[in-house]
Amino acid sequence: MFIKSLLTLSVAIAVSSAHANEYVIEKLAKPSSQHVSLTLDPAQDTFSGMTEISLEVLKPTKYIELNGVDYATQMVKLLGTKNCDLSTEMLKTGKVKFSCDEQIQPGKYTLKIDFTAPYNRQSVGLYKTLDQGVPYLFTQFEMSDARRAFPVFDEPSYKIPFQLTITAPSSQKVYANTPELKTTVNGDMTTHFFDKTPPIPSYLVAMAVGPFEEREVKDMPIPGRIITPQGKIHLGEYAAQAMPKVLAALEDYFGIPYVYKKLDSVAVPEFPFGAMENSGLVTYREDILLLDLATATRSKKQRNISIIAHELAHQWYGNLVTMKWWNDLWLNEAFASWMAAKITTQLNPEFESHLDLPQNNVMALDARLSTKPIRKPIKTEADIMDGLGLAYSKGSAVLAMVENWIGEEAFQQGIRAYLKEFSYKNAEAADLWQALGKASNKDVAGVLKSFIEQSSFPLVKVSQQGKMVTINQSRFTNAGVDAPAQLWNVPVAIKYGAGDQVKTASILLTKENQTIELEFEPEWIYPDQGALGYYRWVLDDKQFAALINKAADTLTVRERLALLSAVDALLDAGVISAAHLMQTLETFISDKHPRVANTALAYLASQKRTFEDASNQHLWPEFIRKSITPAAKQYGLTAKIGEDAAISQLRTQVVSRLGFDGEDQSVINTAKAQARVYLNNPSKVDPYLASTYLNLAAFHGDKNLLDAYMNTFKTTKDPQVRTKMLAAMSYFGKPELQKAVLDYSLTDDVTASDMRTILSGQKYTPEREARLIKWVYTNYDSVAANLPPFALPNLPYYTTAGCDASSLKTTQAFFTDKISEVPGYARSLSKLAEGINTCIALKERELASINSFLKR
Template sequence: MHLVVSSIDVFPRFASLAASALMTSTALAAAQDPARLGTVVTPSFEAMHFDLDADQKAYSGSASIELEVHAATNSFRFHARDMKLERVALRRGHAAIPTTMRRGDLGIVTVEAKAPLAPGPYTLEVDFTNDFNTRASSFYRVVAGGHAYAFTDFEPDDARGAFPCWDEPSFKIPWQITVAIPEAHRAYSNTLAEKETVTNGRRTVIFHRTRPLPSYLVAIGAGPFDAIPIAGLSVPGRAVMVHGSAPLGHVAAQETPPILEALERWFDRKYPYDKLDLIAVPEFTAGAMENAAAITFRETRLLLDPKTMSPSQRLGLISTTAHELSHMWFGDLVTLAWWDDLWLNESFASWMGDKITNQVAPEFHVANDQVTSADRAMVTDARLTTRAIRARQLASDNLSQLFDVLSYQKGQAVLGMLERWLGPETFRAGVRGYIAAHAFGNATAADLWTALSKAAGRDVGAVAGSFLEQPGVPIVTVEVVGETPGAAAPPIGRGCASRSDGC
């Protein structure tokens, strides 16, 4: 995700968020988190069919989820928030299994079987109806230029408000999405369309099965879109926008290919998906969101008028696109195992995004901006209410509070420090090793330190850990204790914002 940071409101907001985050830092370990779904019954594939008409207030759908029961159990849980569940049916092969269903907090649905489920494969079928969200989250509806559109925005835990799923990032599975929409509308998702047919005024689009994705990176959009091709990518590309805005997509179409090419070169690995759509969304809370192969942008970030755009608007487009495309490898191809490592996603994409921006548009000197952003992080981090970059999270926490200046700017500064310490080539070799080892799977910060340590031939985790697991800004005080060279003793303390903070 790419934040929109305003210098006017950023400090008070982040300071109060950091205070509430601190209270969760001593929370239970993930394994003891009662709001996690558990791993006794896990999904391996989900097919979904949606009946969508953005002109209506509600939609309907059905999900067919392949499950694996790993040990005998009477019950399991999945996520489905807000929606009406019309039918929930469990079967093994063709045999229906009698169950009852209970709904709880956080969108958790518990399915209980009358007799224990033996280990093996099962299928869960769920039919549902739901109102579109109207507050730019989950599956939501927007009216722009007199036309209605439907968009999704899920990170971190709003996929459960759109369809039934295992809404935790470690459940990384292939998805197959089918949408039925009015004939005049168009739809996009995470893959190219496999088949598109029109019958009786309804257009049915069957999208290709995705590579393994967590629920938060699934994307669906429908409405009377315009689109223009993005030529020069290693895969088919488009900029997608609301009807009538196509002329404003050409700047993005021109700036994107060198960014993707620079990333493919840095990672030494081809872009991992079968196409790339950049989608301009008229109502959008963040700056952009890295849905796999279907990146959504706040409309004003992506669509620019070449006749009137300012240099800073062009920089905003390039740096946001570079940040989001970095996520295609770091976040999408390799996904955090749990939200504790959200910082790693965002720190890396911010660091990588700046590196690529500097390559494709050196005239902006983004390294200068990094000084400002590190300063901004230090202002928050010098307060007693700050938190460590890597913060323990419970499923019941307000996970959105993690998207702050510490996860982005402080983490970026720490990664930059590690790169300078290890050397750019060693750092890159370590990241490439990490991506290769965990492609299409999940990983943690510890996995990255292991890969970097292997590339560097020394222990990176101990150094990185001291910056990640402790809050605050280290301040080194050098005191001359004698005239003999080398006699200075550098005690390391913690920086504070002011004396009123009490340290």
């Protein structure tokens, strides 16, 4: 998925200027196929291998370049018209320079290399992990970590067939991208010969070695298995039932059968992301793929289906057709996210996944001046990682907006044409824009380029006089920010009504101002029909009041959810006051759909994190309790048989806010009791409330409870229980227990990919946040060494407290000195400064408004 190398800053800028980048392989040779033979024993700390690469030298040269990190070569030969023993120079740019004393002439050759390397222990490359004390080997090669496992042309444009041969102890099972052709046994070692892959980029090569369990996935057109570490295969039933349905739905949508010879799914106990779409051997973080149906919530089931759909969508978009360069990784991930949402809604409408609005998660980040466009030149791997989460959500939201604009049929027709044209090849974003434009006869490229190649988004102002509506666009900015003027090509859909009449007026807004005539004079206007626009909107006070008055009866649930997010954003923009926002949110706390009430409560609680200080600290608990009372009375604090999952999810918010923010002692006592029950039998505790109970009990817990959490964490074979224990440990409130948890995160019990989870709750309360910050500074070297390499640039976020200028200054002083070691710190410090200064300005501007509201 997305990974950062230890020694490489990354790979490169756009292909057109690749020759100018020291991280890009010099275009002296190109591969046509590669065979890799590895000897892998999970019990050891190192491995050995041999590779043969069929390649063509393109011009006279005395050297050729490949990628490599951490391995050592024993023998390097170039076999062809004139054989040459090559010398090896491993560069700090993630490349290896292989040189010959004599000039190598253009032509076809075989490059043969023997090498050794260590297993990585930070979840990248070919890495080793322990599960219940048993060693396993897994791979995570995206973006640029195949080069840790073997010498390779490790760039996406080098799309070739790979063939793996793996020798391992006979006690171990071995998996790769393709079916096994045969095995040979030599003593206590078995060699596994795997079929050749179709052309794939190196980042999709994968393997796994260990004493796995497996179960067949039936009803697929190709063989498939769920593969798990020991003792967990019974948790794979839900995924095994869902996968054939997801695969069939994708084949139907794309109009192209799944092209690989098998589809294995591996549950990985140490995995830094959700999943990885390796062709034929998809890897998943085990708490996503594996579910105990006795305790699984609807959201866990939805996550399982959605991420399976995401990774399988990649088998077409990303694997069958691959980006030319990393500047289009955003499109790979955006498309798979968009497709996963469509498939999940189609197969499991009961999840109500259509109510997930990805744009709401990222627009606040996208509005900042320090945020880059999601399609941008890529030079270093820090450039790839910068805003990649934004790319998933913004990209998928923009694709949904475009699909709504051109129509589902034209969108599907364009996708199918694109996949057929570029199957087994590389393509770029413009190729997709062209296919969609041709299918729809609309300027798709103009719309997509304006959103993808610019940061931020439009603020659409709608003014109405009679039947005439004037629409104005400007760049959305936070209050007081001076940003360059921008224009977008914006598909705007205005929903409006009067009496029983409801209509929609659509326009492609390409200028600063445009006017349209409605069919009748409206009583109310909602400027984002279907909540599919990637823009914010504003109405005058009279129009806004009319919309709020009609919202419950005239807007869909999705539209009401988008309305809450839009109003919250208007506070940041300085369009409304904090008191006005709070009053609006209170209107929706009793909404007839629990999801809307839940969202309104969450936005209310988020204001506490921004505005709480000595002037109002005593007012917040009572306000939170009062705000939550209607939902608590309506739905109760304990589950009812057969209730809607949205009610259960709302109850989680109610109980959490009552316990943490409202300091309700009866809720705290219940949490303590339920945590003890959970430790003995998780199935006896409401699965929706389990995490809240565990976290709240930890905050008020003692050493005995911490010891119980740690013991359960180390011994459970249920990935969901393990993750809950890990997250709950981060909430222990007493100073000595918090320190014990933080120190525990540096032990071998906690993997690199788990460390972020154990840090997740440490910032709850200013006192605990201060202790975390001191601990990070004191233990910086150990913390930096234990985090996954890609996560290291985010460390400054852990040392900066809230809207605190002094804390920001200390963070800047500490990490600025380390930018030469971790260049990604520079980007993080820039974003932190903007975010905190914006927060400080907001608090100064609106604190009086908040206090006035709280004292009503």
